[in-house]
Amino acid sequence: MPSGTFAAVIVFALLAGAALAAVWSRAVAAKRAAEQASDATRPIADTLTRIETHIREIEAQRQHMLGGLEQQLGALSRETIALSQALRVPNARGRWGELTLRRVAELAGMSPYCDFDEQVTGGGEGGARQRPDMLVKLPGGRTLAVDAKVPLAAYLDAEAAPDGAAREAALARHAQQVTRHMAALSSREYWAQFQPAPEMVVLFLAGDHFLAAALEREPDLLDRALAKKVLIATPMTLISILKGVSYGWRQEKLARNAEELRRIGAEFYDRLRGFAEVYAESGRHLAKALDAYNRTAGSWDARVLPSLRRMSELGAGGANEAPVIPKVDGAAREPQGVAGLPKLPEA
Secondary structure (H helix, E strand, C coil): CCHHHHHHHHHHHHHHHHHHHHHHHHHHHHHHHHHHHHHHHHHHHHHHHHHHHHHHHHHHHHHHHHHHHHHHHHHHHHHHHHHHHHHCCHHHHHHHHHHHHHHHHHHCCCHHHEEECCCEEEEECCEEEECCCEEEEECCCEEEEEECCCCCHHHHHHHCCCCHHHHHHHHHHHHHHHHHHHHHHHHHCHHHHCCCCCCCEEEECCCHHHHHHHHHHCCCHHHHHHHCCEEEECHHHHHHHHHHHHHHHHHHHHHHHHHHHHHHHHHHHHHHHHHHHHHHHHHHHHHHHHHHHHHHHHHHHHHHHHHHHHHHHCCCCCCCCCCCCCCCCCCCCCCCCCCCCCCCCCC
16 A cells, blocks of 8 residues: 555544544533533422422312302302292292391391381271381380382392393383382371371382382482482481481480489488488587586586585595586587578479
């Protein structure tokens, strides 16, 4: 083999070895870099794994909660339907209104001053006439009637309406029913049955939404009701009314207490005046007794004691000498102004 060709083979072999060494070195470096990158990203991968596990747990809990919520909504829907059906029965609706009235009276602290009567009394023209659901006792012996027999069937129809048109028609009927009931309640003139009473009756709606729905269709409903001596009240407004009545009762109680205190004070004054007179009289008697004592002591000294001493000198007395009765100086002090105390005038 020529020397040139051999040299070329040697050079080519060296170059190939260098190239292979370089490739192997880069492969080793890449493997090390990959291992280092894997070590660096391992905490991130572990964190992502934990996050994914936590998200799965949250999703499982959410699904469980949604299942429970769906059950509760279903039960609530069934109860709402049952309540709606119950309120369509006049007796049940009336009982619900009465219970709401009682609760309002309790919240206002007016239960002791409210009478609830569910009976029907006779005496009205054309047969029996209904009594109001609640009678509120006012200060001064007056009575305020409250009626809660408002028809709510149309409003319940509106809540169950399948579309907007049916709902609007039902709400219009609701406003008309409230208006008709207001007029009928005014014609009963409860204030004439329970004299003395203010010329007004309270029409109680057991929810603010009942009144709001009627006012949307009849904006002048409140004005027309007041003109007919009917005050339309919701739970909040009735509580305000009863709170005002409760304040009036407190003021009347304070007035009664003040009158009783005045009477007790006058009685105590008369008794104290009588006691002072007796006390002064006892002082005068004590002064008289003291004067009588001193006169007796003087008579003893002037008349009796000399005779006793003379008898003792003659040997007729005992071994002991006669006692000396001391004189008491001073006088009983008379209370000032007792005789001048005036008597209080009769109430």
